[in-house]
Amino acid sequence: MNNRIQAIIQRYQTDRTRLLDMLWELHHLYGYLPDEALSELADGLNMAVEDVRETSSFYHYFHHRSTGSYTLYLSNTVIARMQGYQEVLDALERETGATLGEMDPSGTFSLYDTPCIGLSDQEPAMLVDEVVFTRLTPEKVSGIISQLKCGRSPEEIANPRALPKADIAYIDQLVGTNICKAGPVFFHKGNDFPELLKNCLDAGPEAVIAAITQAQLRGHGGAGFATGLKWKLCREAPGATKYIICNADEGEPGTFKDRVLLTRSPQAVLMGMVLAASVIGAREGIIYLRQEYIYLKAYLEQQLQLFREQQLLGKNILGRADFNFDIRIQMGAGAYICGDESALIESCEGKRGTPRVKPPYPVEQGYLGMPTCVNNVETLVAVTRVMQEGAEWYQSLGTEDSRGCRLMSVSGDCQRPGVYEIEWGTSLNQLLTLVGAEDPWAVQISGPSGECVAVDKGGERRFGYGDLSCNGSVMIFNRSRDLLGIVKHFMQFFVDESCGICTPCRSGNVDLRNKMERIIAGRGCQQDLDEMVSWGELVRSTSRCGLGGTSPNPILTTLQQFPELYQAKLTEQSGVLLPSFDLEAALQGNERARIELTHHDYIPRELIQDPETEK
Amino acid sequence: MSIQITIDGQPVVTEAGENLVDVAAQNSVYIPTLCYLKGKPCLGTCRVCSVRVNGHFTAACSVPVTEGMQVEVDTAELADMRKALIESLFSEGNHNCPSCEKSGRCELQATGYEVGMVVSRFPYRFPLRPREVAADHIWLERDRCIFCQRCVEFIRDRQTDQKIFAIKGRGTAAQIEVNTELANRMPPEQVREAADICPVGCIIEKGVGFNDPIGRRKFELQSVRERALGEEES
Numbered sequence: 001m002n003n004r005i006q007a008i009i010q011r012y013q014t015d016r017t018r019l020l021d022m023l024w025e026l027h028h029l030y031g032y033l034p035d036e037a038l039s040e041l042a043d044g045l046n047m048a049v050e051d052v053r054e055t056s057s058f059y060h061y062f063h064h065r066s067t068g069s070y071t072l073y074l075s076n077t078v079i080a081r082m083q084g085y086q087e088v089l090d091a092l093e094r095e096t097g098a099t100l101g102e103m104d105p106s107g108t109f110s111l112y113d114t115p116c117i118g119l120s121d122q123e124p125a126m127l128v129d130e131v132v133f134t135r136l137t138p139e140k141v142s143g144i145i146s147q148l149k150c151g152r153s154p155e156e157i158a159n160p161r162a163l164p165k166a167d168i169a170y171i172d173q174l175v176g177t178n179i180c181k182a183g184p185v186f187f188h189k190g191n192d193f194p195e196l197l198k199n200c201l202d203a204g205p206e207a208v209i210a211a212i213t214q215a216q217l218r219g220h221g222g223a224g225f226a227t228g229l230k231w232k233l234c235r236e237a238p239g240a241t242k243y244i245i246c247n248a249d250e251g252e253p254g255t256f257k258d259r260v261l262l263t264r265s266p267q268a269v270l271m272g273m274v275l276a277a278s279v280i281g282a283r284e285g286i287i288y289l290r291q292e293y294i295y296l297k298a299y300l301e302q303q304l305q306l307f308r309e310q311q312l313l314g315k316n317i318l319g320r321a322d323f324n325f326d327i328r329i330q331m332g333a334g335a336y337i338c339g340d341e342s343a344l345i346e347s348c349e350g351k352r353g354t355p356r357v358k359p360p361y362p363v364e365q366g367y368l369g370m371p372t373c374v375n376n377v378e379t380l381v382a383v384t385r386v387m388q389e390g391a392e393w394y395q396s397l398g399t400e401d402s403r404g405c406r407l408m409s410v411s412g413d414c415q416r417p418g419v420y421e422i423e424w425g426t427s428l429n430q431l432l433t434l435v436g437a438e439d440p441w442a443v444q445i446s447g448p449s450g451e452c453v454a455v456d457k458g459g460e461r462r463f464g465y466g467d468l469s470c471n472g473s474v475m476i477f478n479r480s481r482d483l484l485g486i487v488k489h490f491m492q493f494f495v496d497e498s499c500g501i502c503t504p505c506r507s508g509n510v511d512l513r514n515k516m517e518r519i520i521a522g523r524g525c526q527q528d529l530d531e532m533v534s535w536g537e538l539v540r541s542t543s544r545c546g547l548g549g550t551s552p553n554p555i556l557t558t559l560q561q562f563p564e565l566y567q568a569k570l571t572e573q574s575g576v577l578l579p580s581f582d583l584e585a586a587l588q589g590n591e592r593a594r595i596e597l598t599h600h601d602y603i604p605r606e607l608i609q610d611p612e613t614e615k
Numbered sequence: 616m617s618i619q620i621t622i623d624g625q626p627v628v629t630e631a632g633e634n635l636v637d638v639a640a641q642n643s644v645y646i647p648t649l650c651y652l653k654g655k656p657c658l659g660t661c662r663v664c665s666v667r668v669n670g671h672f673t674a675a676c677s678v679p680v681t682e683g684m685q686v687e688v689d690t691a692e693l694a695d696m697r698k699a700l701i702e703s704l705f706s707e708g709n710h711n712c713p714s715c716e717k718s719g720r721c722e723l724q725a726t727g728y729e730v731g732m733v734v735s736r737f738p739y740r741f742p743l744r745p746r747e748v749a750a751d752h753i754w755l756e757r758d759r760c761i762f763c764q765r766c767v768e769f770i771r772d773r774q775t776d777q778k779i780f781a782i783k784g785r786g787t788a789a790q791i792e793v794n795t796e797l798a799n800r801m802p803p804e805q806v807r808e809a810a811d812i813c814p815v816g817c818i819i820e821k822g823v824g825f826n827d828p829i830g831r832r833k834f835e836l837q838s839v840r841e842r843a844l845g846e847e848e849s
Contacts, residue, residue, distance in 0.1 A: 048772075048794040050781035057783045335785075352785070357659035357677045500762060500786040503662050503700050507707040510787055511737050531736075538699050541672040542662045 002040055004029060009044040016045045017368065019350030023056050024331060031071075032063040058352040058499070059333030060114070061291050067110040068103045070148055072096070073127040076113035077253050078486045079411045079475060080123035084137065088124045089113075091138035095145035108149070115336060115493055116253035117292040120411035120475070121178050121418050128154040130294045132174050165295075166302035168263065174295055177260045178418030181434065184397065185385050185405045186378070186421050187264055193271050194310055197278075198318055200387055205235060205279040212383060214391035216403040221247060221339075221376035222446065222471035223546070227383065230373060234280040234363040237371035244276040244285040245367065245374045246327075247344055251290060251336040252447035253493065254473030257407035258377040260419045262289075262296055265381055266303040270327065272380025274312055275387060277325040280373050285327040288344050291334050300329060336497035340545050341374040342366075343499070354501045355545035378407055378472070398424035402464035410435045412476035428468065429459040432476070439478040442562070447473035448490035449550035451557040452483075458561070484565055487554045488516045494551035505548030508539035512552060519569050523580045529566055533559065620684040635678040635686065636664055644688055645840045647697055647726050649704075649814050650763035651676040658764050663700050663726065666693060694730065701727050702735035709741060709758040710815070716824045717816030719832025723761060725839035744790055750798035752806045752821050760791045760817040770809045772797045780809075780818075791817065 008025045012018040026037050033056055035049075042049040056062045063071075074080075074089055093099055096109035103110045119125040122134035131154040133144060147157050156162075163170040179187060200208050213228030234242060246269060250258040261269060273285045289297060304327055307313040317323040335353045337343045342356035345367050366372020375383075382404060386394045398404045402424035408431065411417045415436030422431060432440050432455065440455045445468055453461065453468070461468050477483065491513040500506040515532050518524045536552030543549050559566055571579040616631045622644050629638045637653060639646050649661040657676045664675040667687040675688075687693060704710075704723060712718045744757035766780040779797045782789050801809070810820040827833070834842075 046775060046777065048777040048779065048781065048797055050783070050792045050794050051778040053783055053792070054767075054778070054781040058785045352782075357657050357674075359677075359679065495787060498786040500782075500789045501764070502660050503703055503707075503761070506762065506786060506789075507703045507737070510707075510740075511703075514738070535699075535737075538696055542665045542674075542696060542700060544659055544662065544674070 002037070005037060005040045006044065009041065014045060016047060017349045019045070019052065019055050020059075020330065020333060020347060022350075023052075023062060024333065027062060030066075031069075032065060032067050034066075035064075055351055059335050061334035063110075066103070066107075068098070068108050070108065070128055070154065071110045071112070072098075073112050073114040073117070075115075075117045075119060075123060075125045075127075077116045077120060077123065078489050079120045079254065080125070081489070082412065082477075082481065083123045085124050087138050088126075088136045088141055091141040092126075092145070095142055109145075114292075114334070115497065116251070116255075118250055118256040118259045118290075119175060120254050120256055120409065122176055123411075127292065127294075131155055131158045132295055133158060134175055165298035168299060171263050171296060171299055175259075176418075177263050179260060179264065180410075180416050180418035181420040181422070183405050183421030183423070185394075186261060186268075186381055186407055188268070188385060188388070191267065191271075191384075191388070193267060193307075193312055194318065196271065196384070196388055197274060197312060200275055201278060201318065201320065201323070205281075208275060208279050208387065209235070211391045212386055215386045215394040217379070217382055217386055217394065218402075218465060219376055220378035220382065220406060220472070221341075222252075222449075222469075224465045224469060227375065227379055230363060230375075231276060231279050233361075234371045234373040237364045239371040241284070241370050242280050242282040243367040243370055243372040244273050244280065244282045245341075245344065245348065245372060246273055246285070246287040246380055247339065247341065247374050247376050248293065249288050249290045249332055249339045249344060250293075250377070251339045252449060252471055252473050253490075254411055254444065254447045254475045255409045255471065257409045257419050257472045259293055259296070260409075261377050261381055261407070262293070262300065266300060267307070268381040268384045269377055270303060270307050271312070272375065272383040273327060274307075274317070274325060275383055276373055276375065276380070278317075278323060280371070282373070283324050283326075285325065286348055286367070287327060287329045288332060288338070288348060289329050290332045290338075294331065297329060297331070304329075335499075336493075337499045337545075337547055340547065343545070344374060345372060352499065354499050355547075357544070399462075399464050401466045406463065406470065407472055408463075408470065408474050409472050410474045410476070412474075413438050413440065413478040413481070414476050422463065424464045425462050427460050427462050428453065428455070431463070431474065432459070435476070437476050437478075440476050441479040441481070442477045442483055442558075444473070444475040444477070444486075446471040447475070448493055448554055449546070451553055452487075452561055453557075454561040483558060483562060484516070484520050484569070487558050488513065488520060490554035491516050491551075494547065498547060498551070502542075502544040502548065504539045505543040505545075505551065508535055508543075508548070509551050511535055512539065512555060516555060518580050519566060522569055522571060525570055525573050525579050527578070528580065529559065529570070532556075618680065618682040620680050620682070620686060622686045623689050629680055631681060632679045635666070635668070635675040635680055635684075638680050639675065639686070639688060640844050643844055645729075645843055646675045646688055647701070647730055647839075648676060648843070649701075649722055649726060649761065650765060652765065652769070652812070655769060658768060660763050661700065661704070661761065663697055665696050665700065672696075698730040698732055699736065701730055701732055703737050704761045705732070706735040706737040706739045707742070708761065708815075715759070715816040716819050717759075717813075718825075719827060719829065719835055721816055721834075722814035722839060725834040728834075729838065729840050747791075747793060749795045750793060752801065752803070753793065753798050753809065754819050754821060755791055755793055756817050756819060757790055759815045761815055762789060762791075763814055765812045765814065766791070766809055766818060769812060770805070772800070773802075773805070774800075 039049045042052045098104035098109045098111040124136040125134040209232050217227045218224040315324045338347045338353040340355045343353040347353040362372045395403050405421050405423050408420045443453050494509045498505045536556045539552050618631045627642050646664045648664045650658040659677045662674050666675045747755040781792050783792050810818050
């Protein structure tokens with residue numbers, strides 16, 4: 001038995017629910033997950049190795065083949081593609097000698113692309129192992145790669161002054177926080193958290209729930225569930241113990257406001273968790289941090305330590321014998337679906353990030369089967385602020401159906417991409433003016449899962465739960481942009497990120513993406529558009545979770561807002577064959593079968609000449 | 616606790632918390648299913664049992680009934696959705712019934728007949744997924760797998776309780792795996808259970824092929840609908 005693997009298993013006390021952490025440790029040890037190491041881990045945990053691989057193969061930052069000394073992940077988003085992704089990728093391939101998805105012959109570099117890494121305001125960006133580089137240009141890439149080749153580590157390149165990783169200065173050196181407009185709620189300074197907690201504990205859990213309920217605070221993750229009600233349900237649910245989880249798996253392409261909150265208001269996030277713990281009766285909390293934000297981990301650990309030193313975490317919080325609560329950070333490993341609260345819980349339990357069947361809901365049976373309250377980063381900060389300033393103060397912000405403020409991560413064609421705190425009720429046009437949008441044509445609200453709005457039609461629509469219920473992602477496109485190409489990119493994203501547990505999402509998104517490709521290629525007809533709508537409705541209606549419930553939106557909302565773009569691509573059907581039917585390609589099958597039968601031999605498809613290339 | 620719900624407008628008296636698929640069946644309303652197994656935890660993977668509950672689309676197998684629930688099953692829209700989901704499974708894999716060992720006892724095939732499917736509306740993808748033949752008594756025809764998760768969840772090694780079957784990869788890259796060592800120590804009745812629990816022709820028992828003559832195969836003796844509704848074999 002390998003001692004190092006044994007040590008890992010012992011460190012986690014043979015607890016298979018900590019499989020994700022153990023896999024990360026193995027990955028750090030070997031640079032990937034070798035079969036033999038997985039087998040040993042499986043033996044130690046009394047699991048079949050296939051069961052371990054069931055988890056490990058779900059997450060795209062886990063590799064099962066050896067990788068280079070440095071692993072490079074270039075963020076592949078529609079925003080990056082507007083801002084030089086291709087040139088940067090070309091430079092990376094040229095300088096490293098690795099082609100995308102592969103390792104270079106010398107084994108130095110592995111090069112991958114990856115969905116949004118939460119830096120849409122400073123694309124193109126990439127992760128090199130656990131360090132991030134932003135605003136990349138081919139020149140900058142040359143510099144980074146040549147330094148790596150000379151033996152400098154990514155940390156040394158990105159952090160030449162060797163700032164401690166737990167310092168905010170370290171993070172500021174890596175990424176910009178770009179808070180373009182702060183407001184009353186989210187970036188408040190001069191907090192007295194011990195005083196606040198003392199007051200809340202004195203007032204009692206019912207009073208805290210009452211305040212949050214009166215403030216009409218709703219979850220900022222996207223679904224907009226009433227936070228006070230969630231806490232109440234979790235408090236009342238029977239359970240030997242309870243858990244509070246902070247959802248910091250900010251995976252929706254185009255959002256980065258949680259990263260900024262975790263950087264600039266980390267203690268307000270933690271305070272929200274402590275308050276939740278005091279209300280629902282939790283002894284343990286988890287921050288589920290996406291791997292893309294690994295460079296925040298040391299800083300957040302430091303913030304946790306500061307909280308412990310102030311008796312805001314740990315045993316006997318503020319000297320109260322009955323209040324013990326602490327928080328650990330759970331690193332994700334690359335899966336958009338883990339933003340779904342039940343998938344996130346599965347992931348915390350060391351399993352695939354598959355959304356659960358509901359009911360039961362997490363507030364009844366969540367993490368390890370116990371009542372669990374999952375709140376978004378932004379929601380937790382809002383909770384802290386409500387308890388500081390009072391429900392009436394919060395209620396005075398925003399509109400009747402949407403109280404308070406919300407953070408917008410703005411990117412794309414505008415002068416000032418970054419984070420904006422706006423009151424609910426702000427119109428799209430107002431936001432576009434604020435950010436200096438340049439000839440805005442279409443705005444993608446809430447990322448791919450949201451909706452695409454034509455500015456000339458929907459500019460006066462207002463942000464709020466009743467209309468533009470934005471999850472924080474705002475991507476602006478001007479008239480020069482290829483909107484259909486963007487839609488296809490979004491559909492590919494959903495194909496890649498579907499967990500595959502249910503039929504409509506796993507299979508339907510592939511059909512939708514293929515249809516989109518057909519339309520763009522100019523081989524679609526009206527029937528294809530009609531089928532896209534009906535298949536999109538099928539996926540939206542019958543999928544298990546919100547991923548499939550929203551994945552057809554890029555197509556459905558652009559079809560509705562920009563029908564002319566689709567119409568311009570359509571082909572008239574002439575004769576009996578659909579325009580998408582390629583007769584020559586179809587007859588190739590016959591030719592292939594004939595050759596195979598003649599030679600009693602299998603001939604790979606690519607060896608049979610393509611009539612298209614012949615011409 | 617006794618409660619009342621309505622199914623397609625008909626009042627139905629039942630017990631709170633019962634599974635909607637079962638409640639419907641007890642009242643002679645057939646809801647097609649593929650992943651659901653009565654008495655086992657809901658898997659909710661195939662979505663072929665999609666219905667409307669209080670106006671919202673949902674998978675019936677995931678619904679414990681509650682007082683006053685209004686359920687729609689038999690509408691043209693819902694019937695077409697369920698049919699579309701079955702068609703989607705046919706186009707996603709390679710389901711060539713005439714050459715399949717499971718033909719006649721395949722739940723996907725039987726349910727396809729039941730919902731009136733003739734051909735898939737979705738383009739056939741003809742995936743190439745390598746078959747897995749390493750185990751002594753079982754092999755996997757992976758291009759027939761519909762990822763229902765029945766084998767993954769319900770077939771366990773009897774000594775260690777370890778999973779014998781597992782999914783590798785996610786989304787379109789997913790494929791079913793089997794642990795050869797554990798598979799080789801499955802007793803014969805567990806091998807049969809695994810092959811039977813598979814609703815398609817993915818898990819196949821070695822040495823057992825087209826054993827039942829046409830006309831005497833499982834779903835020819837009693838249709839999938841009759842079996843679901845618990846009707847006596849005529």
